[in-house]
Amino acid sequence: xxxxxxxxxxxxxxxxxxxxxxxQGARLAPQANxxxxxxxHIAENSVVWAGVVVLFVFYLFVVFAYGSHIGHMGKxxxxxxxxxxxxxELSYLFMRAVRYGLLMGVLMWSLVGVKWLDVVGVRGVxxxxxxxxxxxxxxxxxxxxxxxxxxxxxxxxxxRRNDIAEGLxxxxxxxxxxxxxxxxxxxxxxxxxxxxxxxxxxVVCLVVAVVGLFVFCTKSLIFFIExxxxxxxxxxxxxxxxxxxxxxIATLAxxxxxx
Numbered sequence: 001x002x003x004x005x006x007x008x009x010x011x012x013x014x015x016x017x018x019x020x021x022x023x024q025g026a027r028l029a030p031q032a033n034x035x036x037x038x039x040x041h042i043a044e045n046s047v048v049w050a051g052v053v054v055l056f057v058f059y060l061f062v063v064f065a066y067g068s069h070i071g072h073m074g075k076x077x078x079x080x081x082x083x084x085x086x087x088x089e090l091s092y093l094f095m096r097a098v099r100y101g102l103l104m105g106v107l108m109w110s111l112v113g114v115k116w117l118d119v120v121g122v123r124g125v126x127x128x129x130x131x132x133x134x135x136x137x138x139x140x141x142x143x144x145x146x147x148x149x150x151x152x153x154x155x156x157x158x159x160r161r162n163d164i165a166e167g168l169x170x171x172x173x174x175x176x177x178x179x180x181x182x183x184x185x186x187x188x189x190x191x192x193x194x195x196x197x198x199x200x201x202x203v204v205c206l207v208v209a210v211v212g213l214f215v216f217c218t219k220s221l222i223f224f225i226e227x228x229x230x231x232x233x234x235x236x237x238x239x240x241x242x243x244x245x246x247x248x249i250a251t252l253a254x255x256x257x258x259x
Contacts, residue, residue, distance in 0.1 A: 041118050041123075042114060042117060042118050042122065042123060042130040042133055043114050043115045043117075043118035043130075043191065044118075045130050045131050046131070047131045047132075047133075047134050047135070048111065048114060048115075048134055048191070051107060051110070051111055051134050052111065052188060052191050052192070054107065055104065055107050055108055055111065055184060055187070055188065056188060058100075058103070058104050058107070059104065059181070059184045059185075059188075061100075062097065062100050062101060062104060062181060063181070066093065066096070066097035066100065069093065069094045069097040069098075070097070070178070070181055072094055073094075073097075073098070073101075073174050073177060073178040073181075074178060076170075076171075076174050077171075077174060077175055077178060077215065077219070097177070098173050098174055098177045099173075099177075100177075101176070101177025101178065101180050101181050102173055102176055102177050102180070104177075104180045104181065104184065105176050105177060105179065105180030106138060106141045106142060106145070107138065108180050108183065108184055108187050109137075109141060109180075109209070110134055110137035110138045110141060111134065111137075111187060111191050112187055112190065112191075112202070112205050113137045114133050114134050114137060115190055115191045115198070115202065116202050116205075116206075117133075119198050119199055119202050144245045147241075147245065148172075148241045148242070148245070149169065151237070151240050151241040152165050152168050152169060152172075152237065152241055153165045153169075155233065155236060155237050155240070155241075156168070159229070159233065161227070161229065163227075164223070164224075164227055164229060167223060167227075168220060168223070168237075171216065171219055171220065171223065172216060175212055175215060175216050175219075176212070179208060179209075179212040182208075183205060183208050186201055186204055186205060186208070187205060189201055190202055190204075190205055213242070217238060220234060220237075220238070221234060
């Protein structure tokens, strides 16, 4: 707790010395904004908590309405049927479950992003108000997803292999949906906790994200080998659709963060 009386006396004393050294027009820079920023947590606002409630309700809906398809997602991810071959085995309800999982994943990882900034001590991102950070994360994720889908289809169109684009899209959607459904309970605890518990749960979320990305890269490699496509095309795809967007977002967040 800062003693405002002491601070005022100190400011008056320094102000007098500044007047003697630099003239009557010299003034101390205002410190009120710096004092007010102490103790501010960007993850503690009504928008974030509304997002937590929506995620929890959405999670219950997906589990109870499409729970039977969650195991099928795991089979698609871990099985050997890849690409266009697996499309013939996917039902309409399964693909709907995947789409709901994708939407849940967008909100889930957006909450993780805001909470993680809070955990590491970031008190703001540029001039964006704390209440707008969650919608900003959601918008960025949706934009990145659209760009990735465009890049996937564009690269595969260059080699006249639209079937590969369909296979990669199915694989990516299924992995993201499955990870979102499995990870949501951990994320809800992560956002609701603080201190060491929040840090530990946040690390778990990041580990899950890395594992999901590793699984997708591995399955994509197997897919390209089975389809007899150049590995150079896979490297181009991974760099353009995944690594570059992640690098840009991370760089912008670090440069515009206020700790």
